[in-house]
Amino acid sequence: MGAEPFDVAGAAEEDLRAVHRVMLAAQAVDRPDEAPLTFEALVGALRTPPAGFGPRRCWVLRRGGGIVAIAFANFPEAENGHLSLVTITVHPEQRRQGVGTAFLRDLLPELEGRTVVEGWEITRGGAGEHWATAVGFRVVNTMVLQLxxxxxxxxxxxxxxxxxxxxxxxxxxxxxxxxxxxxxxxxxxxxxxxxxxxxxxxxxxxxxxxxxxxxxxxxxxxxxxxxxxxxxxxxxxxxxxxxxxxxxxxxxxxxxxxxxxxxxxxxxxxxxxxxxxxxxxxxxxxxxxxxxxxxxxxxxxxxxxxxxxxxxxxxxxxxxxxxxxxxxxxxxxxx
Incomplete structure (x- = not known):
């Protein structure tokens, strides 16, 4: 089990579907009030990441032959050249087994010399916040999502x-x-x-x-x-x-x-x-x-x-x- 670079543009549909299953399962647990993420929306988001945050790289982690986690790292430029914005999503069935921590360990050497990692838009009080603080992150801001x-x-x-x-x-x-x-x-x-x-x-x-x-x-x-x-x-x-x-x-x-x-x-x-x-x-x-x-x-x-x-x-x-x-x-x- 180890982090594997994931080429979004050239990924096979089978792997994209596997990533969608991970994201959908995580959404159901972490943000159950949201409308389920469609496969088409996921692929679009993967291939058209938000502007303003620099280039983005992706990795997946496989277990038993299947994708069980996905990570994204953005590399902002100019004022933020020291920083990487990282998101790690683990399938709920694989949580509390060291998967996210192993993924993070593999990713740290891949962050292109950036010295600081930030993670955003983590549900307060949820599994993501608990894991992040357990591995050494500090909570540095609180936001509200409004619709x-x-x-x-x-x-x-x-x-x-x-x-x-x-x-x-x-x-x-x-x-x-x-x-x-x-x-x-x-x-x-x-x-x-x-x-x-x-x-x-x-x-x-x-x-x-x-x-x-x-x-x-x-x-x-x-x-x-x-x-x-x-x-x-x-x-x-x-x-x-x-x-x-x-x-x-x-x-x-x-x-x-x-x-x-x-x-x-x-x-x-x-x-x-x-x-x-x-x-x-x-x-x-x-x-x-x-x-x-x-x-x-x-x-x-x-x-x-x-x-x-x-x-x-x-x-x-x-x-x-x-x-x-x-x-x-x-x-x-x-x-």
Missing amino acids: LSVAEVDRATWDVPAPAGYRVEDWAGATPDALLGSLAWARNALRDAPFGDIDFQAPLWTPERVREAEADLRARGVDQRMVVAVHEESGDVVGVTEVEVRPHRPRWASQRETSVLRAHRGHGLGRCIKAHMAWRLLADRPDIERFYTTTSADNTHMIRVNEAIGYRTVRTLVSVKQDVAVLASHPGVRG
Whole structure:
């Protein structure tokens, strides 16, 4: 039993089906309130990983000839070049037998010299958190997962006019040239948001990095939508919210960052642009069934903004991290 590199692009359907069985069984135990992950959605997610987190490598672990666990490691770049984002999923029938720990032991030398490992979106109080802390990880942030069901929401909550002195603009794909510079500056406001003690740093946006990110999303087939608040007097973008609709889940909208420059907070711009986003996206894509987002549990203001337009909190999640050297020397991992 050992970690085996897994080529997602060239994998045989039999192996992909085996990975799907692992993920489906884990979901039934760890997130039983979610709709079961379809095979098509899994394959799409494997082949179109989220943008912004660098290249991704995958491994599987076999036992008795079958795949019993899968791991992903992302290797962010630039500000996060020291960091690897790792997810290990073990079939529930194989848990408490040292499978996850053996997998981690095999993966640590494969992390391309990264010095810190983080794991995100682990259900608080679940098997994943208990295992992670047992092998030496520290809990460093708490998030909430919030969902907005389009069929259930009162759309009147989206009737939020722009405050005096501001206007709302929106687009799909490429940012208009006239707004590019101020959009990049406004997106950097996200770096003020609370994220606990995680190492991952939000990008330091420049116009060039915005264009690179837009091109990356187009290459992945992702429908990226932006809604911004523009300050009338200066003509600058001062608030921004982003949604992505990925090709493997065309009825789910991933609500990504929302940020407002500090000097323009307190006017309700966050709620305004998020509400406008819901109206605008559904006008173009009426088949969207739900929006989902994660927000730091410390960011009580943004949680209330989301609730005001119809989101409800469905799960609390934790993030964990540890130095690679500490994990490698931990008695439970070292063996």
